[in-house]
Amino acid sequence: MSYPLQPQQVQPPPILATQALTKVFDGLVALDAVSIEVRQGEILGIIGPNGAGKTTLFNLITGIIPVTKGHVQFLGKVITGLSTHRIATMGIARTFQNIRLFRRMTVSENVLVGRHYRGNAGLVSALVRSGATRREETRLRLEIQRYLEMVGLADKADMPAGALTTGQQRLLEIARALAAAPQIILLDEPAAGLNTKETQSLAEFIQRLPRELNTTVNLIEHDMRLVMDVSDRVVVIDRGRKIADGTPAAVQRDPQVIAAYLGGDFVNGEWMDASELEGRKP
Amino acid sequence: MTLSLLARAIRAAGLAIFFAFVAIPLLLHSAYLATVGIFIGIHAIVAVGLGLLMGYAGQVSLGHAAFYGLGAYSSAILTTRLGLSPLPAMVAGTAITAIIALILGTPTLRLHGHYLAMFTLAFGIIIQTIFNQAERLTRGTSGIVGIPPFSIGPLRFDTVPKAYLLVLAVLALSIFAVRNLVNSRPGRALRALHESEVAASVCGVDVPRAKLEVFVLSAILASVAGSLYAHFVNYVSPVPFGFGFSVQLLVMVVVGGAGSVWGPLAGAALFTVLSQFLQKTGERIAFVGTTDTILFGMVLVAVVIFLQKGLVSLPSRLRGEATPAEDSGI
Numbered sequence: 001m002s003y004p005l006q007p008q009q010v011q012p013p014p015i016l017a018t019q020a021l022t023k024v025f026d027g028l029v030a031l032d033a034v035s036i037e038v039r040q041g042e043i044l045g046i047i048g049p050n051g052a053g054k055t056t057l058f059n060l061i062t063g064i065i066p067v068t069k070g071h072v073q074f075l076g077k078v079i080t081g082l083s084t085h086r087i088a089t090m091g092i093a094r095t096f097q098n099i100r101l102f103r104r105m106t107v108s109e110n111v112l113v114g115r116h117y118r119g120n121a122g123l124v125s126a127l128v129r130s131g132a133t134r135r136e137e138t139r140l141r142l143e144i145q146r147y148l149e150m151v152g153l154a155d156k157a158d159m160p161a162g163a164l165t166t167g168q169q170r171l172l173e174i175a176r177a178l179a180a181a182p183q184i185i186l187l188d189e190p191a192a193g194l195n196t197k198e199t200q201s202l203a204e205f206i207q208r209l210p211r212e213l214n215t216t217v218n219l220i221e222h223d224m225r226l227v228m229d230v231s232d233r234v235v236v237i238d239r240g241r242k243i244a245d246g247t248p249a250a251v252q253r254d255p256q257v258i259a260a261y262l263g264g265d266f267v268n269g270e271w272m273d274a275s276e277l278e279g280r281k282p
Numbered sequence: 283m284t285l286s287l288l289a290r291a292i293r294a295a296g297l298a299i300f301f302a303f304v305a306i307p308l309l310l311h312s313a314y315l316a317t318v319g320i321f322i323g324i325h326a327i328v329a330v331g332l333g334l335l336m337g338y339a340g341q342v343s344l345g346h347a348a349f350y351g352l353g354a355y356s357s358a359i360l361t362t363r364l365g366l367s368p369l370p371a372m373v374a375g376t377a378i379t380a381i382i383a384l385i386l387g388t389p390t391l392r393l394h395g396h397y398l399a400m401f402t403l404a405f406g407i408i409i410q411t412i413f414n415q416a417e418r419l420t421r422g423t424s425g426i427v428g429i430p431p432f433s434i435g436p437l438r439f440d441t442v443p444k445a446y447l448l449v450l451a452v453l454a455l456s457i458f459a460v461r462n463l464v465n466s467r468p469g470r471a472l473r474a475l476h477e478s479e480v481a482a483s484v485c486g487v488d489v490p491r492a493k494l495e496v497f498v499l500s501a502i503l504a505s506v507a508g509s510l511y512a513h514f515v516n517y518v519s520p521v522p523f524g525f526g527f528s529v530q531l532l533v534m535v536v537v538g539g540a541g542s543v544w545g546p547l548a549g550a551a552l553f554t555v556l557s558q559f560l561q562k563t564g565e566r567i568a569f570v571g572t573t574d575t576i577l578f579g580m581v582l583v584a585v586v587i588f589l590q591k592g593l594v595s596l597p598s599r600l601r602g603e604a605t606p607a608e609d610s611g612i
Binding site: 062064083084085088089093096100102103104105109110112113116117119121122123126127128129133136137140176177180 | 460467469470473474477478480482484486487499
């Protein structure tokens with residue numbers, strides 16, 4: 001059997017796209033006309049040196065800071081200028097580089113807040129604790145079990161989030177984001193503060209998301225091995241500009257990318273800057 | 283969790299004191315104690331609402347005395363002038379208060395920072411000026427007399443013990459409702475946004491709206507308490523509804539502990555009992571009329587320094603649980 005066009009060669013439409021997205025902070029250009037496309041079901045890695053504008057990109061997409069110029073499109077609709085909670089309810093979830101859990105709330109309450117907009121109970125029905133409210137509460141508590149189990153925190157459900165280890169907090173933040181059943185999840189340095197073993201299980205976990213939850217992943221990460229292992233495609237941002245966009249293998253060979261990392265080199269799956277390379281030479 | 287004997291004793295003592303307070307005025311047939319109980323209850327209804335706003339939405343209102351006054355004056359005017367029954371008058375008062383709170387809160391709660399505190403401060407001053415100056419409506423400084431006792435149909439709360447039970451019932455209902463709220467979906471959203479507004483909004487929580495709802499709810503509770511006050515005292519004048527009382531409410535919440543339902547209740551009880559005590563004995567001490575201000579100031583400073591989560595955090599403090607300094611949340 002042969003078809004003129006193999007189905008897997010048809011590129012799915014982008015689920016999320018930015019068009020010449022620009023952010024200027026007090027005259028400082030943090031992000032300069034960056035256009036990216038994230039396709040349905042893929043894992044897109046975003047890398048770049050510190051201060052390149054990666055987190056700014058996520059903050060613009062999620063409406064946390066206002067866009068200076070350019071547009072964000074999600075599922076074919078322009079979402080630039082919408083409030084953060086509106087964007088969230090459309091199906092974009094995220095985590096934070098500096099973990100932002102509700103530390104005084106329990107693990108399960110954190111995930112329940114993540115599932116907030118999958119419920120309807122309002123203030124008045126909550127005050128009188130109506131039957132519908134109680135049924136919804138039971139349903140929500142049941143539904144979040146899955147996410148607690150996915151990240152292996154089901155046995156810590158009643159612990160305050162602030163009492164977890166850094167690794168567990170990162171996982172809880174991902175569970176909180178996933179509990180919204182988002183179309184896409186933006187992960188901002190999920191491996192920061194994790195040890196090698198934790199990073200490895202995180203990589204396996206991230207790869208399960210498109211398959212098991214049908215969630216597209218957009219990942220900012222400094223751990224090069226993790227990004228290159230899990231990403232279908234990698235975008236490189238340097239000093240606010242996009243300098244490369246392609247498969248992990250192609251990006252690693254890109255001279256502009258190599259130059260951006262201070263003339264470093266990609267050795268044994270790790271980016272090395274010049275000084276580190278010095279030490280390794282025989 | 284194993285409580286130390288001391289903490290357990292304190293908790294038991296706290297509950298015993300609580301029920302004693304509830305029962306003693308009735309058992310002793312003491313109109314004086316029941317009156318103190320009524321004022322504790324009325325203050326507590328306002329404080330519980332203000333505690334919800336401060337402890338869960340992280341916002342401060344400096345105008346809650348005005349919402350309390352709006353409830354009182356609405357009940358007073360609607361019953362004495364228009365001949366409405368107390369219950370519909372109370373409902374109308376809460377509706378008026380809710381609409382005003384909505385108008386005040388909508389623009390201010392979209393902004394970051396303590397704009398609500400400034401707006402409500404100005405609003406409180408305006409309202410008290412209206413109570414004083416709009417003589418044809420409020421009879422100015424002479425106030426409105428002849429407000430009937432509260433009644434629901436044939437049920438009249440026209441004696442002190444009956445009024446006491448009424449206030450207790452409304453307080454219990456308020457606490458029940460607020461506790462329900464805290465443990466519900468909207469309540470979780472509130473606690474979440476108090477810890478991090480950004481994280482709450484990426485979870486899909488409409489932060490300005492959630493804050494607005496709590497602000498309106500707390501204004502409604504203040505208005506209900508004001509109506510109860512008007513029907514119990516049978517007289518309203520502008521004096522109790524000024525900026526001073528707004529600050530006193532704030533002190534009740536902070537001293538008792540915002541961020542719990544019982545904290546504001548404890549604060550209201552302590553405050554009311556102390557001010558009664560000082561009224562009786564204060565005149566004998568040198569500083570006439572100012573003893574309460576001085577003492578409340580001292581209590582407030584002590585709480586802020588030594589017990590940042592208020593009186594209700596005392597048992598857990600005695601159990602030796604560390605209470606780390608709160609991070610700013612954003």
